[in-house]
Amino acid sequence: MKPSIPKGTRDFTPEDMLKRNFLFDTIKSSFQRFGYLPLETPSMENLSTLMGKYGEEGDKLIFKILNSGDFLSEVSADELSLKNSKKLTSSISEKALRYDLTVPFARYVVMHQNEITFPFKRYQIQPVWRADRPQKGRYREFFQCDADVIGTNSLLCELELLQLIDDVFAKLGLNVVVLINNRKILSGIAEVFNESEKIIDITVAIDKLDKIGPEKVAEEMRTKGVSEKAIDGLKPLLVFEGSDQEKIDLLKKLLQSSEVGIQGITELETLLDYASPFTFKNIEYKVDITLARGLNYYTGAIFEVKTNEPKATFNSSICGGGRYDDLTGIFGLPGMSGVGISFGADRICDVLEELNLFPANVESSLDLLFINFGEDDIPYSLQLLNKVRAAGINAEMYPDAAKMKKQFSYADARKIPFVVMAGSEERAASTLMLKDMKTGDQQKMELNSLIEFIRNRN
RNA sequence: GUGGAUGUAGCUCAGUCGGUUAGAGCGCUAGUUUGUGGAUCUAGAGGUCGAGGGUUCGAUCCCCUCCAUUCACCCCA
Numbered sequence: 001m002k003p004s005i006p007k008g009t010r011d012f013t014p015e016d017m018l019k020r021n022f023l024f025d026t027i028k029s030s031f032q033r034f035g036y037l038p039l040e041t042p043s044m045e046n047l048s049t050l051m052g053k054y055g056e057e058g059d060k061l062i063f064k065i066l067n068s069g070d071f072l073s074e075v076s077a078d079e080l081s082l083k084n085s086k087k088l089t090s091s092i093s094e095k096a097l098r099y100d101l102t103v104p105f106a107r108y109v110v111m112h113q114n115e116i117t118f119p120f121k122r123y124q125i126q127p128v129w130r131a132d133r134p135q136k137g138r139y140r141e142f143f144q145c146d147a148d149v150i151g152t153n154s155l156l157c158e159l160e161l162l163q164l165i166d167d168v169f170a171k172l173g174l175n176v177v178v179l180i181n182n183r184k185i186l187s188g189i190a191e192v193f194n195e196s197e198k199i200i201d202i203t204v205a206i207d208k209l210d211k212i213g214p215e216k217v218a219e220e221m222r223t224k225g226v227s228e229k230a231i232d233g234l235k236p237l238l239v240f241e242g243s244d245q246e247k248i249d250l251l252k253k254l255l256q257s258s259e260v261g262i263q264g265i266t267e268l269e270t271l272l273d274y275a276s277p278f279t280f281k282n283i284e285y286k287v288d289i290t291l292a293r294g295l296n297y298y299t300g301a302i303f304e305v306k307t308n309e310p311k312a313t314f315n316s317s318i319c320g321g322g323r324y325d326d327l328t329g330i331f332g333l334p335g336m337s338g339v340g341i342s343f344g345a346d347r348i349c350d351v352l353e354e355l356n357l358f359p360a361n362v363e364s365s366l367d368l369l370f371i372n373f374g375e376d377d378i379p380y381s382l383q384l385l386n387k388v389r390a391a392g393i394n395a396e397m398y399p400d401a402a403k404m405k406k407q408f409s410y411a412d413a414r415k416i417p418f419v420v421m422a423g424s425e426e427r428a429a430s431t432l433m434l435k436d437m438k439t440g441d442q443q444k445m446e447l448n449s450l451i452e453f454i455r456n457r458n
Numbered sequence: 459g460u461g462g463a464u465g466u467a468g469c470u471c472a473g474u475c476g477g478u479u480a481g482a483g484c485g486c487u488a489g490u491u492u493g494u495g496g497a498u499c500u501a502g503a504g505g506u507c508g509a510g511g512g513u514u515c516g517a518u519c520c521c522c523u524c525c526a527u528u529c530a531c532c533c534c535a
Contacts, residue, residue, distance in 0.1 A: 344535030
């Protein structure tokens with residue numbers, strides 16, 4: 001049989017992993033710098049924990065796990081004959097692969113509420129699974145890198161997330177734009193047009209504005225049964241162009257009758273006030289009234305990050321998040337507000353790859369290769385190798401006394417920057433020959449100078 | 459779930475208006491007297507032309523079905 005892996009999943013080669021580890025390490029170091037604590041949760045959750053948290057579409061995209069054993073014996077013949085997959089699912093599946101990291105986190109917080117000191121800041125870097133059709137930048141298994149603060153309403157958390165995003169992308173050397181909006185503003189808009197129950201349809205439609213244009217957005221709202229009055233009223237808002245302040249002024253006028261709308265505007269203004277004194281290195285942030293975001297547990301600020309590099313062809317969001325006021329409520333712990341962001345590691349990898357932003361040395365996992373000159377010289381080389389390793393340098397010796405050509409080709413293929421030759425000549429003089437694989441230069445030196453040389457380089 | 463595109467060597471692809479031993483580049487392996495790689499040269503290995511069926515004297519090529527990959531929609535990191 002031909003070996004294969006499931007659609008939308010990938011093997012990561014050593015070259016891939018060196019790059020991915022570099023990315024995970026930089027994100028993790030930023031998370032830690034900002035005071036977030038590590039957490040991991042199981043790959044699978046109870047299906048009931050996940051269902052209903054991501055909207056109707058989300059439920060369909062959850063990977064369900066078939067019950068073990070003779071899972072059909074419990075199902076009645078009637079139920080089977082109905083062929084209602086949705087209903088049947090709950091009888092034959094009670095576990096599912098996690099769909100994101102936020103809902104498992106909420107579940108964790110509720111289960112461990114008595115041990116946790118609030119506000120609780122945690123980061124979590126783990127794979128998630130979605131039964132989507134794969135396409136460019138979309139995988140069925142991918143890694144999210146989440147940082148969340150739960151147990152405080154403070155808008156300083158939103159500011160911190162902006163700074164965290166900046167910190168990460170500055171380290172990666174990637175310029176990004178952060179789009180900011182607030183779900184309360186979207187609720188307010190729906191409210192003033194008497195369309196509160198259509199809020200999700202409206203937000204989903206206007207989220208597509210930059211893709212399909214205002215006419216199609218209006219059309220989509222129309223097919224969803226949104227009133228003409230509301231569609232007309234929304235139009236000027238959608239096509240409005242201006243500074244963040246001008247957008248806010250417009251919203252203030254429009255939403256003056258909506259309490260929740262006003263509150264959203266106030267939150268947004270506060271966040272912008274907090275952010276204004278700071279100079280950000282790699283992010284540009286701006287208010288985007290059309291930003292809606294799909295996950296329907298968001299209630300306050302929402303963020304989305306896209307690349308801000310003209311050369312990048314990849315324009316989907318690489319990072320997103322927001323505030324959820326009551327995610328733990330459904331698990332029995334009401335009134336616990338949280339806010340967080342999620343870095344899409346796989347998409348960021350794709351972008352860094354496209355723009356060639358991975359540091360040149362991520363692929364050289366070894367500093368030194370010792371040439372194997374055969375039985376007589378092995379003990380001497382081994383001794384040097386041990387000392388070099390003890391000094392914190394990554395090194396290895398070629399296992400066979402193969403031809404020089406072969407050993408050097410190996411060093412080349414592995415992208416090892418330096419090769420040590422310690423054969424009979426060097427052994428006699430208690431020295432070694434160091435060759436720079438890039439320039440081809442080689443020079444005799446003592447062990448101590450070698451260690452110093454490599455250290456200074458790293 | 460809906461629609462389009464593509465499956466030929468390890469990778470990227472050419473090709474035959476249906477005709478005998480199916481090609482290139484890259485990669486891989488090997489090569490000039492026993493301690494020197496990346497550029498060049500020489501040689502070599504490697505393909506039931508995605509799978510099954512049909513049309514035909516004859517199919518990698520035409521037709522059908524299936525499978526896989528991929529892009530877009532929906533939705534999303």
